[in-house]
Amino acid sequence: MTNRAVIHTDKAPEAIGTYSQAVKVDNTVYLSGQIPLNPETMELVDGGFEAQAEQVFKNLAAVCEAANGSLNHIVKLNLYLTDLDNFTVVNEVMARHFRQPFPARAAVGINQLPKGALFEAEGVMVL
Template identity: 70%
Template sequence: MSNKSVIHTDKAPAAIGTYSQAVKAGDTIYLSGQIPLVPETMEIISDDFAEQTEQVFKNISAVVEAAGGQLSDVVKLNIYLTDLSNFATVNEVMGRFFKQPYPARAAVGIKELPKGSLVEIEGIVVV
């Protein structure tokens, strides 16, 4: 018998492909990548990188809370950036959402993201 469950909340953007917002297996939650879509409109919040990053963290927070956790339960984040010069801005925005001890993290520069997003973040949470 599987102890796997799909996590969904209307407080985060609906999936735009064949994936779930998150999947919980035991006490571990696997977060799908979030881009800066506003849940109510399913549109990118703006062209501003800091605003996009803030929206992504809001979306992640909503999914984590729907799974019964909180941001302090995040153990690993993978951040995808179309421009690595935005790395310092990611740190600044992330600092508004997370306190020490911070989760483990990777930041990867890539060519392109869905819907023209400048940032996408996925993660692992343990509750």
């Protein structure tokens, strides 16, 4: 049987549905999608797309740290944008939070996200 553990931290938003912030199996951590919620208020951050992207990566970083890793341990990242015109901005924000070699990544344009968020990201981290 594999070594399976649920990862949780108060430094990232509580789950707003039937999921865990992350699940670790052996040395792989599956990170649930993070939207730009302030973990203290559970409200979306103000300031438009760039501020939301910053909060999403802060939330992901908090979950990575709770699993004894960092954003730079992420090997696959999936991004969901309600407006693909923000693709350049998300690249700029990512460049502030990740270092090379960057993770494999997909960016998907979607119609809407929970709570009216403009951006969500989820990924896989290997420790």
